[in-house]
Amino acid sequence: MDKILLIGFRATGKTTVGKLLSEVLNWDFIDTDQEIQKRSGKTIRKLVEEKGWQHFREIEKEVIKSLVEKSKVVISLGGGGILHQQEIKALKQKSFVVWLRASPKIIIERMLKDEKTLEERPKLTSEDLTTEVVQVLTLREPLYQEFADLTVDTERLSLEEIKSFILDRFSRFKN
Template sequence: MNFEPANPYNVFLIGYRCTGKSSVGKLLSGKLGWPFIDTDALLVSESGISIKEIVETHGWDIFREMEHAIVNQACILDRRVVATGGGVVLNQANVNLMKQNGRIVWLKALPETIKSRMMSDQDTEVFRPSLTSKDSFCEIEETMIERDPLYRQAMDFYVETDDRRINEICDEIVQQLIN
């Protein structure tokens, strides 16, 4: 299926880490017939070091500046499915760019689901540095509470990803885009 909107745009996937943005994005791009961009993977590719190394060496502020540059690059393109980093909404300029250049889909999951996915993902430590000094479940809950209003304000619509197959999530997104 090639989705051809009247006005060209991108589909941006936002949400907390491990809500399925990259996995859903890859399958969704195939369903829409559009290329896929993972902003975190692109940032790592362009910088030559992991996100954890960027944060440990340069700090979160520098990482967020680099992330903004990647979002800007993605927004110059057209008809892309873009999986963003979990904190992309912390910079209102990112949200503004995404809103001007596409539809924003918030992928949601419960803290328990996120923790389970993080524990089963061997790359979590490399690609997802700790955001606080707290244990993972407390960090997930606190960060989600902090970011929830930002995701809500940024989104065009949301899709819950708990206990759902990726294909089912993608089908729901396509239906929402068509309507």
């Protein structure tokens, strides 16, 4: 077991926690959204505006496929990456999968505080933010649950507690 895969909705802490874990483990850190931006030469917002969600998902799928053979890496999977079930199944075989979870209320609070939300994160639906978060989360939660080896509620724990909890469970899981 030489990968940790962080899954979950937007604004649940995947990138922040992933960077912390990679530092402690002395592993590489890969954020699939950043990889998509590198490959396309555009921000996600710009890519989706110009080419649409389907094109974004195609690049995302290729990025996920490319990670299967990587080792000693912590991966932050974009919130919708879980929709590529076949690729996630292949990645899961060599990964400890952690679902970072938060309630819609907390996700919305975090998104509104985060400058990236407006600049980089395109809307997923035509609905208002609250409706969008609730609807999309309702669709994705069963997939997060299905693939997760560990679920961590990010609402009440500090980053240090989250990091320590994941590392403890990871050491037990891989042995």
